[in-house]
Amino acid sequence: MSQTDVMPGCEPFSHVGTGSTGVLVIHGFTGNPSSMTHQATAFAAAGHHVEQPRLPGHGTTVEDMMTTDWTDWSGEAAAAYDRLAERADQIVVIGLSMGGTLTLWTGLERQDDDRLKGLICVNAATAPQPADMMAMVQEMIDEGNEVMPGIGSDIADPDVTEIAYEGTPLKQLVSLSNDGLAPITGRYGELSVPILIFSSTEDHVVPPESSAHLRDTAGGPDSDLVEFVVLERSYHVATQDYDKDLINDRSLEFIDRVTNA
Template sequence: MLPGCEAVSHANGSAVGVVVIHGFTGSPFSVRGVADAMIAASFDVEVPRLPGHGTTIDDMLPTTWADWSAEVAAARARLAARVDHVVLAGQSMGATLALASALDDPSIAGMVCINPLTRPRTADEIEMIDDLLEDGFGVAPGGSSDIADPDSHDISYEGTPLAPIRSLVVDGVAPISTRFGELAMPLRLFSSRTDHVVDPADGDHLADSWGGPVERTFLERSYHVATRDYDREVVERGSVDFVREVTS
């Protein structure tokens, strides 16, 4: 376990709880600021460490969407057992997992999505991944986390595990990408204007197809990992205020 990547389970004795979900190759460290803001606001919080994350990239290679979504479901169940109202919050793939979880449980009080991945990839993109896998490549080269603030950092893997990213887009994103109109709970959406990982058009797709009320904030100074970037306090305050509003 990498220091700072531990899962979080915090009971405040509140009637309101929030599941906060990190992104692909990230860890609970990525969203710890949001979790800490929720804890300071006296909410119960669960931050699962998704299988294969927060240790070594080799641990992630055999994991799939089914593994990550099962961990989110377990965290949601732990929280629901002790609170009356559950809100789901996620960053990047964490937001995708939150959306899929909400489709399984319409009782969710509200959703917070930060730079979510919501649109399926093209056949050419899938074919490229398949070709690399067939050629024996398990990990595509990658750089540091997409953060504008030079004084901030994230704890995530360098490189993209190819079989897991294929599972994310094929097993995770594609089946739910046309179903967001089924979700009627309030949505708080944060979108970075400049995102080098997920096209901001994914946020447009989510907002345009959502079946309930949407409040969207565009982040002018942050890149993809907005939870660790210049606008992190905007995300944290906005998320806390939203949870209070939808559970009051």
């Protein structure tokens, strides 16, 4: 983990709950824990153990992020899961955007762990970037560019701003697509735990088709494991947008149901 100073409000969050259920909360690409503070604190208030890591290179500077890749981010997600497993007998994982990718990756990596009870994805990235998009990104890299305009703060509520980098590091975007998404996008049928999917109808970062792909492939054909919730009032960062309380309420209901609380 970098020693670069963490921006105020972007710190990781860890909470010791009063029950047996733990929730792993994972933020998105170029974001930080602040984008899901509303959810993490609600889970803690409900008595759950919570681990909300700050992924390597996030919440500091974009230059810091440029020293990291998918291996670093997934490694921290796995470490946070293990920290949670030390005090929780039942675990649910929730993630926003790339955090949703990491949620699905965790589900596949830990599918033999009886403690894993469910996955929650909010506007998750579930498939690699289109080939023409990645060709354009690679061309930019070949021309010596390292960063393109940022993707943060896609929020419908004009009174809310996400703390996120102003730029998107290109090589890291390639790593997310090639190292993170490509190996798992065809494997969602292997998932055998319940999945709650939140999908915004208008999303300027990850197209709604990404959530639809997960809905249509997770758990195998005709699966009854998947619950799909459409968010009609929020953009990409729905966890901070008009539907943030809906996400909390439905997530808490889901957690109680899959853990038989």
